[in-house]
Each structure stands twice: as C-alpha cells, then as structure tokens.
Amino acid sequence: MNEASEKSYTLEGIKNLPKEFRRNLINGLSGFKSLCLAGTADASGHTNLSLISSVIHVGANPPYMGMLMRPHTVPRHTLENILDQKYFTLNHIREEFMEQAHQASAKYPREESEFDAVGLTPEYSQIHSAPYVLEAYVKIGLQLVETHTLQCNETILVVGEIIELILPSAAVGEDGFIDLEACGTITVAGLDAYYHAQAISRLPYARAKKKA
C-alpha cells in the first residue's frame, strides 16, 4: 500500500458503479464491525434470529445499546417482534457457530424459526421473553426504549436498555474490561468477511498535554 496508488470516487462515480461492486465497496467503509445475532419472539413464542452488524454503544449509565435495521429486507420479523414484545437479545458470535450465524441472514418464511433452520439453540431467562443463543458466551437482554426512522432511506435505529447481561466471569477484568478475545467474539468487514481480533494494546486515558 502506498500513496501513489490511491483511487478516488466521487458520489457520481459511486452511483454509476455496478450494483454488487458498490454494495461490497460501501459496506466495507464502516471498517471492522460489531457482529451479533439478535434474538426475538412473537406473542405466540415463535422465535426469530437476525444477523446484525450495526450494533453501537449508546450509553453506560443508564446502559443503552442501539442497532440499525433495514425493515424492507431481512430483519423484518425481528423488528416486528421488538415493536410488539419490547424485548430483544444481542448475542456475540464465535467462530464455532459463525456459519450458522451467517446462514441466519437468509430469508426464511415467518413460520420457520431461524434457530431451527440454522441449528442454534434458544435459551430463556427469568427476566424477559426474548430468546438468547445458548451457544453464545456474551448474551445481552434489552428492552426497547425508542426508535428513529431515518428519512434518507427508511432504515430504523432501535435503541434498547440493557436489562440483563450474561457472560463468562473469567472474561471480566477487575476494572470491568471484557476480554472479547477470550470470549471468542469475532468481527466482520463488508457483508461476508469474518475476522478474529488480535490485541495490540490498551492505551491509558488521554489527557491534553500542556504546551511547553
């Protein structure tokens, strides 16, 4: 990689790219992304799983997380379940069930649970009605607090409050830091490229340096 071989695109150039090329290119720009399976259930207890790569931290106190959903494509049942039942889970994906998780991004009919279709196991707690993924090590239970529909393309930001958190005790450090490598949590780039993370280092809290 060197400066001499830079390529630039304008908005017009991006719009004129072949559809699949543009889809891969633009999806790659958000870097390495948080990768979760979102678990939900409808009023009858029918479960649903969606692969989500748009999870963001929203706040620590109170504890909130958000995710952006494309209601017109795959995660429609998930969104409907969240709006109806108010609960959802986020489950970190490990390499051991990466292929099943990826398969959950396929379009299944409503009557078929992605848990059954891809071979993952729903797990319930006493706190709420949404299913966790038993095979996951980091499991987060959330209650819907608000949604925002983006005017530009009708995607929907879903924000939930963390009402339950289940993770391996050995992965939580004395200062609360979660060792995600030890949890087997993986990450994704673009639409379909999965990665392990390998620690470089933790850096100390940054303070502005006084000028000499």
Added chain:
Amino acid sequence: MNEASEKSYTLEGIKNLPKEFRRNLINGLSGFKSLCLAGTADASGHTNLSLISSVIHVGANPPYMGMLMRPHTVPRHTLENILDQKYFTLNHIREEFMEQAHQASAKYPREESEFDAVGLTPEYSQIHSAPYVLEAYVKIGLQLVETHTLQCNETILVVGEIIELILPSAAVGEDGFIDLEACGTITVAGLDAYYHAQAISRLPYARAKKKA
C-alpha cells in the same frame, strides 16, 4: 471459558456497579467496533479531529454512513462544525498512528487543533471543506443529511452521504470488496483496547435451504 463460570447482571446490578467498572463493562458489550478519526473545520478553517467508535453503515445506494456522538463530552466541536459547515471526513485508523488517534480523544480547547496537538496532518480535496487525515489509507468525505437526538440520553446520530472516497487501489477487489487488513485498518473494544483483525474467511451469500 465454560458455561459453569457464567456471571449475570440485572439492570439494578449494573446501576449499582462502581462507575469506572460499569463504564468499561458496558462499553465492551458492543464487541469489536469500527474505529475512525472524524475530521471537520469551522467557518474560519480551524480544524478539529475526534476519535469515533460508533460508525455504522446506513446504506449503499445512495451511499450513507452514520455515527453516534456524545455532544456533552469530547466531540462537541466536531458536532458544531458538522452542523455549521455540513461536511465531515471519516478516516480509518492504522497502528502506525494509533497513539496519536487515541490522544485525539483528550479534551483540547477550541483554539487548538487536534491535528497539531497530536501530530497528524490535515489534507484537503477539491470536493468539500473538511480535512482528511493524510496518514490514513481509507478516507471518506461526507455531507450531512440528517441528525436524530436520542431521547434516552441526548446522544446524537449524525447521518452523512458519502460524496468522496479515497483508498488504495490495490485494496479494492474485483467485486468491490475492500481488504481492510491490507489497508492496516484496526479495531477497538471497550474504551481503550486496540486490535488487528485476522481473516477467518468470506462466506457465500446465504439462501434459505429447502426442507427435505
């Protein structure tokens, strides 16, 4: 890691944790995150840089990206510049300038540019007025399209349309896939832990399997 050593937290339990522990714990739940420096300038051309770990893909056509900002803490100047000038850049962070990027999260007075303070170089294009980070390999220029203020904690989702994209030509595959490992793009977990990504594999587009 095994099931026997799981630890759970309720919302009440999370609220009662020591502040720093909770901050680290909850920030870790969003997994490995997109890590960018956001570059902006005010009307007089004074530049500003913010470290952002909440970038999400919003859409490919038209091409949109979003980021969540905490206006009451560090990135206030960045948000003001975006609202005033309508342009911002997102620049992927490489290990070579990871420490400078982390230092950009410190609170600098308005009159001091984080570019100068941390030792990175602003770079301009013909398309818009926001500064890129010269040292970055993946550089994205965006124009503000909308903002949403979250009711739960007043964080602000900023959505921009990609109006320029600069990256190493060798990193873009025939199908538009960006090899982020080759670009040196790193990722972050929690508030301060930086990671390389190591490819596992790309998986084919998932289709629902017909039942036998």
